[in-house]
Amino acid sequence: MAITGVLRPGFVQLRVLDMEPAIVHYRDRLGLSEVSREADGRVYMHAIDDFDRHCVVLREADAPGMDYMGFKVKSDADLDHFKSRLQALGVETTDIPAGEQPGLGRRVSFVAPTGHRFDLFADMEEAANPPQTKNPDVYQFEPRGMGVCRFDHCLLYGDDLDGTVKLFTEALDFEIAENVTTPDGLCVGAFLACSTKAHDVAFIRHEEKNKFHHASFYLEDWSEVGKAADIIARYNMSLDIGPTRHGITRGKTIYFFDPSGNRNEVFTGGYMFYPDHPHRNWDASELGKGIFYYERKLNERFLTVVT
């Protein structure tokens, strides 16, 4: 089946405490490029595999975390289609006119039951330096820092996990690729795909609404995860855990924090998910291995530290 409807994560807008160290982090360490700084203070950044203008938006604020995550849909008509399906599920939607972010078309915005805001969009201006399409080299410009290819997904923490999973599966056609359940059937974690990735967004049950666990960026292979670890050590960046591997999604990964305490992941691998595949399930009692396959034990910081 070709991918239709919701195509992929498009961008994430993150709050940072201090803009300058945040720019150094995302530009020089992760390897994004600064696209623009706007009059309202927001800074827009591009990853080397992006055909679209930007994938990360940074906003200075007095508390870090995620403002919202944007998903790209295939056509403008899809925006109206998903808007009506959201409303049919009782979800309130807000229309955001084109141009609220530079180069971005109109958006349909909603707040999921876990308290997180998501925006759907169909059009974004082409990047100034997109990947080549005619006899393309592997890259136009040598990657900087970790050289992340793209913004890949977010993991988010919130209370009404069932409500958010219902919204994403019933109104937006996401599939549950993998989940974690307790013996009495309570879902405590859900990994959702709109594409053939093992996850395009994931949620963990948590007592507070609208918490941000991490934004993840894709690397080409396992050796690049090691190179990322070298950079984290070289610049005394705040390491969370890794390099290691997940049981859930099978991604090979390292986690660290930006200078404002927002967690980042850079990872590679993971299985392909197709819509005919059954979903994979973990018992909560096996969560240690599910989260960190090599360590096989729970890690308090990874499970509880959020912004």
Added chain:
Amino acid sequence: MKIFKIHVQDGTSFSCRSDQPVLIAMERANVSSISVGCRGGGCGACKVRVLSGRYRCGRMSRAHITEQEQALGYALSCKMYPESDLSLVHVRQAFGMRDIEEL
């Protein structure tokens, strides 16, 4: 650059340079009296209350340290630089491993 002694109410102590965040000095001293989270002033895991001493702070999440709390001597120790010897108590956050294990 000066070196100060940081005393935590659980009885541990360690040295911290004036240009070094208290939490980072604690980690380097292999002490674990204060929970280590993001180390960026964002998550609130390393919240402390200062019982005595002088210090300065970088920017901290207002979701975890309100202006009023800051005035009362609360801080995130990852963003806290000593200007004298300090005596601290760790303010543990409610949500922890116990809650996860009960799931």
